[in-house]
Amino acid sequence: MNGGSFYPVSYSDTLIAFPSRRRAASASKGQPVLKFILRRIGASALVLLGASFLMFILTVNSGDPLQDLRESNDPNRDQLMAERTERMRLDDSDWERYWDWLSGVGGCFTGSCDLGVTINGIDVLNLTQQAASSTLRLITLSTLLAIVVGVALGIMTAIRQYSGFDYAVTFSAFLFFSLPVFWAATLLKEYAAIQYNNWIAVGQYAPWTIVIAALLAGFLLQAVLGGSARRRLVTGAATFGFVAVLLFAFNALDWWRNPMFGIAGVLVVSAAAGVLVTALVAGLRNRRALYAALTTVVVGVIAYWFTAPLLVNEPSWLLLIGLFVVSLVVSVAIGAAWGGYARKDSMLVTGITGVITSIMVVADVLMAHWNSFLGVKSRPISTIGSQTPNFNGEFWERVLDMGTQILLPTILLTLVSVATHSRYTRSSMLETLNQDYVRTARSKGLSEREVIVKHAFRNALIPITTIVAFDFAALIGGAIITEQVFGWKGMGALFQDGLRAVDPAPVMAFFLVTGIAAVLMNLLADIAYAALDPRIRR
């Protein structure tokens, strides 16, 4: 078991050792995976039980639940106190109260969940459902983003070890784990929300801003791509020119208030992504994979052309998900059809390309609604709450509203996790790049891409799954602060309000959700482990 820790602790794990590689490898070697998983669930259940007892006892003893009434001057104070004592069973022993809570939770297995009531008599189960849904939405999004960005950064820094880029990412990673979240949140509110909202009212960049942004982009890209001084110079200059022209064009078109992408934009960006994915996954020499990716993009864009009316006018979530699934199936099928002997590679390439194309389509639709959204909500990025109260708009405007609400907390949570993941991936990659089989692969004549993607990364992934899973549970803990600063009514608020009032029911509900999430994520990590490592599987 691991998980459930506030983020910096999971970081200290990442710095020094791979926490559970040894454990998983030794405990389960040669066992049927199912038996192993059942054993783990059993052990986790015991641990959860112990932890819940500890948490309950600590919580009920952390203060006096009647304090606010004792200090009040209400005429019917005594009656209120008696009522509350009765409702919270304050006269019973801690053991009895814990047992009471536990039997309520045990009811969940028979279909009659009872998580108790709050200090004011509100049913906690209802509160928990609402809170958990908003918290999980936040956490899931940031976890996914953090995995993609963090792992990518980790690989790049491992390959360019001790380069300027590596040092810059390393420094940023340290900066992000050293950042007090509550403090950074306030900064983010000021600069990413309030200032942006002021700016979007006009939506024009000053010329010097454009120059600085283009310089920065050029500098970053040449640092990432590397190469000889000459090549770096060319990269930097080209990027500078491109970004500068683009931004001036955006100004001229008033793009920031009337963004548009269009089918041509979807086509160009998706095709570029397809080429990139092919280069990374299968290599550009694999023409079949490349053609498969491009076919996917073209089919996707044509499908967009035909389904556009459906998408633009009040679609339902079900329809969107259905379309996404269809596009995924079609993409993979295209890969299978084109693939030839390297079918698996092609299917992976087209699958990823299909997802990217779908995202581009959604992005296009969203952009088309941005202007009307600005009309409904003139200061788009919010600093408080998970939804704008009394917001009336069309489907896509509501989506944009949710997006702008979730933006800031997601950025914050993602940054911290990206820091952890990138460092962890880096050290894991460096470790595998030192292995004998990587040397064997090089001695066969494989290119660096193949050595890294196929030989090193697949092995490096094994310990990475562990940390990613643990981090999910850790993030829920970290979300307490984020939610507080951004005024989200999530699990964090439930916990804090409960603790302030010495009210065990909501605190324990928080514990249940985080504890179960930790256990589930651990289980997922074990399964991922077994899936990735044949030594455990057989």
Added chain:
Amino acid sequence: MTTLDISSSGPVSATGDAVLSFEDLTVTFRTEFGDVHAVKGIDLEVRPGEVVALVGESGSGKSVTSMTALGLLPRNARVSGTIRVGDKVVGGLDGRGLRNMRGNDVAMVFQEPMTALNPVLTIGDQLTEGLQLHGIAFGKQAMARAAELLAMVGIPEPERRLKQYPHELSGGQRQRVVIAMAIACDPKVIIADEPTTALDVTVQADILDLLRSLKDKLDTGILLITHNMGVVADMADRVAVMLKGDIVETGTADQVLNHPRHDYTKRLLAAVPHLGSGPGQFGDVAPVVATPEDLPALDLGKLVIEYHRLGKPTFRAVDDVSLSVAQGEIVGLVGESGSGKSTIAKCALGLIPAASGSVSILGNDLTKMRGKELKALRRRIGVVFQDPASSLNPRLPVGDVIAEPLVVHKEGDDKSRRRRVLELLDAVELPRSAYNRYPHELSGGQRQRVSIARALTLDPELLVADEPTSALDVSVQANVLKMFTALQERYKFACLFVSHDLAVIDLLAHRVVVLQNGRIVEQGPRDEVLHHPREEYTQRLIAAAPVPEPLEQRRRREARHALLTQLGEDVAELHIDEDYERPEPKRDEGGNASGLGGLGAGGL
């Protein structure tokens, strides 16, 4: 330093047909402590169908030399000189050219088959990737070719093996897979870096047979890097001896092994224990003086040791083993990996429990003792482990390490302890200044001397030595063995000497016990067991051990092949069909298939 070139082929540079040649090769590493010159201007070449052995002790730069041929040294290495693979000059190739050359023109067989294969990819994946990369076969054809390769190196059921992962194969089979991978693209030259060092002696003989038939049948040149003179005698056509980055002597195997000219080569050869020469090679072993009435120093009676593993059936590592070591006697415990020899040694030390049976030390049953009694008995046993890198606590200076047993048993005061330590340092021929040194400042041989000194601190009656010289270079091993026999003569301790090296046992032991899969196969006086073995397994073991003399080794090899044939087994060789076609690169039909494809495919 001048090179004594006594090979008949004249000056090295005058050949055009070499498949691999180094001219004036120099390699320098930039390190924390400044530049290290690993290779100092050597010349060497390998011709088709020829095995050139590059011999040297650890740190002589032989592996570094070989890696330069593939352009695979770490970034802090600087290489100068000319390296030619076929008609290509390695230094003149760009990244793409280098990659084209690797696998296609020059391939590598690494030392450690356990780690040289990627654990998460199937054997088939790893074999076909080179074929597809170099355009030899694609898709199903590549799979078929991979199966053919596995059959060639003598792996049964090749189609099924293709779907397996490396951990499902034995060490010998993995090394065969690595060899199959190396010959996949029909390279002109194969560099084999200690290809048999990690293997058991019988497996080693098979792999050497395979490599030999490979060069005969495919006319491949082989650069064989090894420290084992027996392997050199068995395989090499020509030999180059390396010392601290320089080649000090080259010549044919016969010239170098039988008529060495350079001092270093002479000393190196003199240091190799020779199976069949018996005791007296490195000092005389004292005869056993104990009478049968004396209590045996160690007596194992029907010993059974089991390992309990979670979720798996109990593994019986040692089964019904009875043996005894008389006072002052050296008993050699011989066996291949997994035979349970180290397990027995650990049990005799009381480090792992016996499932049943007895372990008597001078009449006291170790398995029945606890606490103080056990501690008192332990002071009569000393121990020396194999790995000098891990057998000394890196945080303690040598003096403390040797004095530790005295402190634990509360013997003497600081002064007398210091005296004892200095005395022991003299006994193991270490300078007294070593007293304040830390283990990492000592060489492997010096550390092993410290280990032996520590074992002797309490003047034990029984010494358990678990492969004490296996991790050492031959010259160091010879010195340690010399010292060991001298110490045994002086202190008259009994010794259970565990080793996989029959030659070492031959020169040291009074009696020999041969183990296989946890059971005793044969035991008796050294002369009987090692020179007139009765059991088939012992015969195989002895037949497979190479000796450092080419003619004798050829005779032994032929005798071994005769033995195998007599036992109805095949001699390992490359199986090539009549219609075998040399692979030729084809047009790249579907690009190279090597990507993340297998990523999600595993499942549960």
Added chain:
Amino acid sequence: MSDIRNSNPGGEDYEPQVSVSSTDAVGLAAGGSAAPQPGEDKSYSQGQLVARRFFRHRGALTAMIVLGIVIVVAFTSIGVGPIPGWWPKDYTLQYDKIGDGAPTWEYPFGQDTGGKDYFALVMRGTQFSLIIAFSVGIISTLVGTLIGALAGFYRGWVESVLMRMTDVFIVIPLLAVAAVLGRMAGGDGILGLALVLGLVTWTSLARLVRGEVLSLRERDFVLAARAVGTGAWRIITRHVLPNAVGVIIVSATLSISTAILLETSLSFLGFGVQPPDTSLGTLISEYQAAFATRPWLFWWPGLMILTIALCVNFIGDGLRDAFDPRQNRSKD
């Protein structure tokens, strides 16, 4: 002479086997007349090697200097307890406000809404945060090392019990259990808070130490010690723990950075340091609303936390590089 470019961009620089004195005293190799290996004449103890590597890590060295300055300034400026410091102003007194209290030469960090000298207040908060962070680091390291060493060395039921106990603590989000305990101990002053925080942050260290001990106990030198009859306690303290010191020190460093963020977060939420004591977290909590009008009240304590945590993390990174020889860099 043509230089060969080695296409090994991903490979980590490794070092060839350079033992510091590489010849066997009486071995054959000594007969060779090769040029002396660099470093042969100099020998370094393990501690010296670690120190040498650490001081070559520029980030860690800078961080150590900066952290040193922060600590010295925090404790000497306003003094500790009865000992007065060199800063002339008192953090409890309200002074006349200059303008809106923005930083001036007289009040370098500005003044708060009531006119208190903000530099003195921030130094006071820094002192408290540092004391808590270091105490937590020490307590959690001691507890974690003890539990990890016992579990790893004894195995069997001892390990099961200790590790399940660790799991119990791990499964509760650290911030949550710390908040509950902090609320209980809030009234006991900062040392009480440090104690309870130390008692919940040892878990990751315990797991790391256990892993390390598990591998060390199978090493030959531990087996040799056991074979001689060395007692368990002596083996743990003399043979096992000294060899796990790298992991412990690095982890201890990082637990300090965890502790400072944890304490300030708790204080920010109101479950940590309680008035009249003050910490950097409570300062931010108190003045976060003032960001728009008096940004300096918000910036200084946050930057202080960031600086301390960043320095500690960099020192930890430097120590890890220094203790882990695989991570050697051979370039600079």
